[in-house]
Amino acid sequence: MASGNYSATIGVGCESKGLYSFAVGYLAKSYMTNTIAMGKFVKAQATNSIVIGSGSSNADSRMLTNGIPNSLMIGFNSCFPTLFVSGSNGFNTTGKVGIGNIVPKTKLHVKSDANEDAGFILEPSDRSNSAYIQLYNDKNIISVKPNVGLSVMSQNGNINFESDNIVMNAKVAINATENFLKDCDYALAVSGGILTTKVLVKEVDEWYDYVFDDDYSLLPINYLQRYIGENGHLPDIPSESNVLTNGYDMVEMDGLLLKKIEELTLYIIELNKLIECQQEIINTLQYK
Known part of the structure; x- marks a missing residue:
C-alpha cells in the first residue's frame, strides 16, 4: 500500500508512507521522506535512508530496520546489517563504511559479532601475484x-x-x-653493524675465575714462548685464519681474553716475587 505522496510499492504486504518513498518485496516498509526499502521484513524509517536485504521475521524487533538518516544498510536474515554506509558531512565530503558496525569511526570500520574474530583476507587468485x-x-x-x-x-x-x-x-x-x-x-x-650503548649477556656457560685457584697450573714461560713461536697465537685463542673464515663467539672470546688477562696477572705476580727476591740478594751483597 502506497499512502505517501509520490510513493510506490511493489510486492506483497509492502507499505510506503513517506513522501517520495518506495517499498519493494515482501512486507517491506518505507515510512519517511526519500526512503527505499527493498527485500523481506525490512523497514526504512529515517529521512533519506535505504535498507536492502531481509530481516529474520516480521516482528518489529526482528526486522532489518534503518533508522539512521542519510545512510544505507544491507543485511540478510538478521535485524543487524552486515554493511553500513553513513552519510557525508555535505558538499565535497564522503561518508564512512561499517562492516558489522553502524557507527564507523574511520572510512572503513570492521566489527565482529560476539565470539567471532574481526579480520579481512586479501587473496590473489594467482599465487604468483602479491x-x-x-x-x-x-x-x-x-x-x-x-x-x-x-x-x-x-x-x-x-x-x-x-x-x-x-x-x-x-x-x-x-x-x-x-x-x-x-x-x-x-x-x-x-649485516652492517650494530650501534648500541649496552649489551647484556644473561646466560654464560663458563667463566674463568678458577685461574686464581691455588691448584691452577700456569704454563711454563719457556713452553708458552715456544708455542707462540710455532703457532703465532696464544694457547686456547683461535688463529687469525680461523677467525677470518668462521668468525668468533663474542661471549667465548671475552671469557678467553679474561682468562689470558688473569694468567698474565699471575705471571706478573710471579715475576714481581722474583724481582723482590733478587733485590734482597742485591741489597745483601751491597752491604757486605
Whole structure:
C-alpha cells in the first residue's frame, strides 16, 4: 500500500508512507521522506535512508530496520546489517563504511559479532601475484610477496613500533643477503653493524675465575714462548685464519681474553716475587 505522496510499492504486504518513498518485496516498509526499502521484513524509517536485504521475521524487533538518516544498510536474515554506509558531512565530503558496525569511526570500520574474530583476507587468485595494502601512496606498502613473505616498505625509510615490547617467535634478519644467511642458525642476523650503548649477556656457560685457584697450573714461560713461536697465537685463542673464515663467539672470546688477562696477572705476580727476591740478594751483597 502506497499512502505517501509520490510513493510506490511493489510486492506483497509492502507499505510506503513517506513522501517520495518506495517499498519493494515482501512486507517491506518505507515510512519517511526519500526512503527505499527493498527485500523481506525490512523497514526504512529515517529521512533519506535505504535498507536492502531481509530481516529474520516480521516482528518489529526482528526486522532489518534503518533508522539512521542519510545512510544505507544491507543485511540478510538478521535485524543487524552486515554493511553500513553513513552519510557525508555535505558538499565535497564522503561518508564512512561499517562492516558489522553502524557507527564507523574511520572510512572503513570492521566489527565482529560476539565470539567471532574481526579480520579481512586479501587473496590473489594467482599465487604468483602479491597481496598488499597501500598506505597514502605506492611508497608505503604492506605486502605478501611470493617467495619473500611479509614485506613492509616505508617512503622515508623508517618503520616505528610504538610498543613496550615487540615479540617475534621467529628468526630476524636485518640488511642480510641470502649468502650472509647461509647456514645461519641464529635468532638475530645483522649485516652492517650494530650501534648500541649496552649489551647484556644473561646466560654464560663458563667463566674463568678458577685461574686464581691455588691448584691452577700456569704454563711454563719457556713452553708458552715456544708455542707462540710455532703457532703465532696464544694457547686456547683461535688463529687469525680461523677467525677470518668462521668468525668468533663474542661471549667465548671475552671469557678467553679474561682468562689470558688473569694468567698474565699471575705471571706478573710471579715475576714481581722474583724481582723482590733478587733485590734482597742485591741489597745483601751491597752491604757486605
